[in-house]
Amino acid sequence: MVEIITAEPEKFWEPIPGSLVSARAIELDxxxxxxxxPLDLDIDEGGVTVIAAQAGAARTALLMTLCGRMRLSGGSLTVLGHTDRPTKVFAxxxxxxxxxxxxxSPSVTVRDLVTEQLRWESPWYKMVSRVRDDGVERMCGEVFGDVPLPALNAFVDDLPELQQLLLRIAVANTRRxxxxxxxRLDKVADDDERLTLLKRLVALGERQSVITADVNPLPSDTGVRAVVDLHGVLGAGDVGIMTEGR
Incomplete structure (x- = not known):
């Protein structure tokens, strides 16, 4: 049975030098x-690494495993210096x-989403008022860069696809x-928007290690540090586990 890790992350941590990912004979049932x-995988620390593989349950499960959200059935996985300790990687x-x-949810506004994230991260005894435009800018400005920020009262589901994805990244990445x-990099239908999203990840990769995935060939001079080609190695996987992008 697949186990999805749901423990709340720790609030603070120290960067761990060295290799980002070292996987030996990892597998998931x-x-x-x-x-x-079974799969061997090595990823260096820093910048953006793209896993090149077909979309599907296997790729989704691998991404979730690399950040401590799923437990392996076999093999050994070291991420950020933690060997076979997914809860530590989660944190x-x-x-x-x-x-x-x-x-x-389609009924959630930008204000609701940002406010809820701030409340989730604040101590239980602290009152957090509904955010204004400056609150959205503080949370999202670094991720969006030159991309216009979403309107405060806009419904998330009504935003252009690029803004939706950048907003989800900003909310998830508040702790850096x-x-x-x-x-979902290859789920962006418009080529220019997909390239813009990739460039924003490259900008984030100056301060973090970023892993994403794409089935498409990457344009030249994107700033991506490495591409790990798993075509023919990482198949579609069992669709009963999950379906990426739906």
Missing amino acids: GPWGHVFG HSAIACLNELDDV PPLLVVG
Whole structure:
């Protein structure tokens, strides 16, 4: 049975130097069958690493595993210096743009989403008022860069796709942990918007290690540090586990 880790992350951490990911013979089985592996994988710390593989349950599960949200069935996985300790990795990472974890209800506004995240992160005894435009800017400005910020009272589901994804990244990444995992890069239909999203991840990669995934070839000169080609190694996986992007 697949186990999804749901423990609340710790509030503070120290960066851990060295290799970001070292995986040996890792594999995952679920209640409906085999998901991925055995698989060896090495990712260096810093910048943006793109896992090149077809979209599907296996790729989604691998991304979730790399940031401590799922437990492996076999093999050994070291992330941020923690070997086979997913709860520790959970505390030192953030994940965004995977509908299985951070899908947003159509009735939620930008103000609601940002306010709820601030309240979740604040001590229980502290009152947090509903945010204004400056609150959205503080939370989202670094992630959005030159991309216009969403309107305070706009419904998230009505925003352009690029703004929706950047907003989800900003909300997930408020603590700026050492590792940020972002899914759905190849779900952006517009080529220019997909490139803009990738450039924003590259900007974040100057201060964090960022892992994302794409089935498409990357344009040249994107600033991506590395591409790990898992085509033919990482299949679609068992669709009974999860379905990426739905």
